[in-house]
Amino acid sequence: MSDRIGPLERIDDFRWRLPATFRPGMRVPGIVYADASMARRIVDDRSLEQVANVATLPGIVRASLAMPDIHWGYGFPIGGVAAFDEEEGVVAAGGVGYDINCGTRIVRTDLTAADVRPVIDRLADALYGDVPAGLGSRGTRETDAALERALRDGARWAVELGRGWDEDLTLTEEGGAMPGADPAAVSRPAKDRGRTQIGSLGSGNHFLEVETVSEILDAAAARVMGIDAIDQVVVFFHCGSRGLGHQVCTDHLRGMARAAEAHRIALADRQLACAPIGSPEGRAYLAAMAAAANFAWANRQFITHAIRRAFEHVFQRTPESLGMRLVYDVAHNIAKTEVHEVEGRPRRLVVHRKGATRAFPPGHTDVPVRYRAIGQPVLIPGDMGRYSYLLVGTERGMRETFGSACHGAGRLESRGAAKRQLCGIDIAERMRAQGITIRVTQPGLLAEEASEAYKDVADVVAVCEGAGIAKRVARFRPLAVIKG
Numbered sequence: 001m002s003d004r005i006g007p008l009e010r011i012d013d014f015r016w017r018l019p020a021t022f023r024p025g026m027r028v029p030g031i032v033y034a035d036a037s038m039a040r041r042i043v044d045d046r047s048l049e050q051v052a053n054v055a056t057l058p059g060i061v062r063a064s065l066a067m068p069d070i071h072w073g074y075g076f077p078i079g080g081v082a083a084f085d086e087e088e089g090v091v092a093a094g095g096v097g098y099d100i101n102c103g104t105r106i107v108r109t110d111l112t113a114a115d116v117r118p119v120i121d122r123l124a125d126a127l128y129g130d131v132p133a134g135l136g137s138r139g140t141r142e143t144d145a146a147l148e149r150a151l152r153d154g155a156r157w158a159v160e161l162g163r164g165w166d167e168d169l170t171l172t173e174e175g176g177a178m179p180g181a182d183p184a185a186v187s188r189p190a191k192d193r194g195r196t197q198i199g200s201l202g203s204g205n206h207f208l209e210v211e212t213v214s215e216i217l218d219a220a221a222a223r224v225m226g227i228d229a230i231d232q233v234v235v236f237f238h239c240g241s242r243g244l245g246h247q248v249c250t251d252h253l254r255g256m257a258r259a260a261e262a263h264r265i266a267l268a269d270r271q272l273a274c275a276p277i278g279s280p281e282g283r284a285y286l287a288a289m290a291a292a293a294n295f296a297w298a299n300r301q302f303i304t305h306a307i308r309r310a311f312e313h314v315f316q317r318t319p320e321s322l323g324m325r326l327v328y329d330v331a332h333n334i335a336k337t338e339v340h341e342v343e344g345r346p347r348r349l350v351v352h353r354k355g356a357t358r359a360f361p362p363g364h365t366d367v368p369v370r371y372r373a374i375g376q377p378v379l380i381p382g383d384m385g386r387y388s389y390l391l392v393g394t395e396r397g398m399r400e401t402f403g404s405a406c407h408g409a410g411r412l413e414s415r416g417a418a419k420r421q422l423c424g425i426d427i428a429e430r431m432r433a434q435g436i437t438i439r440v441t442q443p444g445l446l447a448e449e450a451s452e453a454y455k456d457v458a459d460v461v462a463v464c465e466g467a468g469i470a471k472r473v474a475r476f477r478p479l480a481v482i483k484g
Contacts, residue, residue: 006043008032014467018051018064025056025268032066033401033467038459041412042070047077053268054082058276059089061342061349065401067356068463069410069455073097075271078355078411081404084277086337086348090265091282092274093256093289095352096335098249100289101296102206102240103173103331104357104379106390107307108226110323111233111315113212116479119314120437123210124480126310128439131208131303132200133484139199139302147191150198151183154294155329158301165326168301170368172329173358176297178336182287186244187251190288194244194295199302201239203441203484205408205449207384208237208307211476214387218473221374221392225327227474234476235307236388238381240333241296248292252285277350286335286350293334300329327390328368328377332357332407340402351402359393359405359470367393378470382409382457384438384449384481385431389461390474397469405470409457415448423447437480449483 003009008016011031016039018030030051034042042048047070054076055064061083070079075094084090116123132139142150149157155176158164169175183191201208213232216222227234241248259275259282260267267273275281304326308319315322335352342349360367360376367376375392382388397403427446431438440446447453464470
């Protein structure tokens with residue numbers, strides 16, 4: 001194998017270095033997690049420029065990291081991880097993105113594929129009816145007081161309203177409510193956009209899938225998470241903070257652009273607008289981002305309640321009797337203050353994960369007690385025609401990637417390119433031929449999310465496992481897909 005692919009220098013079979021000499025101003029190198037085939041594709045993608053650009057930001061620690069699902073994003077690449085010293089570094093809205101706390105959640109059941117297949121159309125209809133999907137989809141309409149609670153208390157507020165179980169909170173990152181959230185830092189336009197969207201899925205790559213366990217790779221870890229047998233049914237869904245989070249990002253990018261100029265931060269790309277972490281602009285963004293993250297956790301909690309209600313309606317059994325317990329909920333677009341060991345000493349860092357999942361190791365105090373012996377669950381969706389994965393974090397990942405792994409398959413083709421490539425192909429009919437039931441608000445948009453538009457997530461998670469930054473536990477295949 002060649003020791004170089006374009007500007008990338010091979011470290012081993014799963015790691016590549018982008019030297020700090022790649023472009024002027026880089027303070028640290030880039031480290032890309034990929035196999036050789038992926039590395040060749042990445043070199044042809046402008047996302048490497050973004051890895052380098054992130055490496056120019058003040059206070060960045062160790063390296064600008066790229067997970068194997070890396071692709072072009074806004075400012076930061078999607079699949080990017082960067083940690084900044086709390087005293088000397090910056091926070092960048094583009095390092096989180098527009099869909100703040102876009103994340104994933106898995107609900108397990110005691111049902112099997114044999115139980116579900118005979119009623120799959122009724123179940124898909126019930127889910128499609130109870131979980132609004134699509135661009136501009138509306139969930140509940142909240143009062144000002146309720147919205148304030150959602151922004152401050154996240155999933156806790158939803159559970160207090162009866163939209164879930166206390167156990168759900170213990171199995172959600174941050175207990176479903178990020179500290180430091182300030183509803184006052186969220187603008188009126190952002191609140192107005194979010195007011196009617198709690199409990200809705202949204203559009204694009206957001207989805208809700210009924211899946212079956214197709215492979216168990218670590219039986220002991222799977223058992224701890226309630227994944228017991230092949231053909232067991234789970235529900236896997238992916239969504240975020242909807243229009244509210246988008247507006248929070250838009251609002252604070254303007255202030256960050258001014259702050260970067262005021263603090264004489266040279267930006268390699270204006271999309272990297274940022275502010276010193278301790279500055280008024282930096283603090284305001286972090287407070288608003290935390291509030292938007294809490295909104296997303298409330299949203300996913302409402303959706304979980306709707307999923308349980310749909311199953312109860314179809315099977316005429318309570319969610320408790322169906323074993324509909326939450327496996328885990330984790331964000332993959334967020335910036336969080338964490339303590340990591342750097343050069344032999346603990347440092348407080350603001351870790352930006354944009355299209356990257358927190359993947360903490362066994363024994364870490366931020367891992368739920370139930371999972372502390374096996375490590376944090378890492379939820380990795382694929383594309384709607386193939387499969388998804390459940391992984392756990394590792395100690396090596398904690399040392400190398402600030403406890404981070406990939407977040408999904410990662411796009412191969414832009415939305416426009418995918419539509420051109422698949423012109424004339426009935427994606428819904430193809431999925432039905434594969435035994436997958438589909439409910440979609442805008443069928444014409446299915447080509448944008450077809451398998452051809454994405455990397456094979458099996459290859460992506462194989463790189464994470466090969467590099468030792470996460471470990472595979474189980475694989476799922478879709479029975480039904482609900483899309484916007």
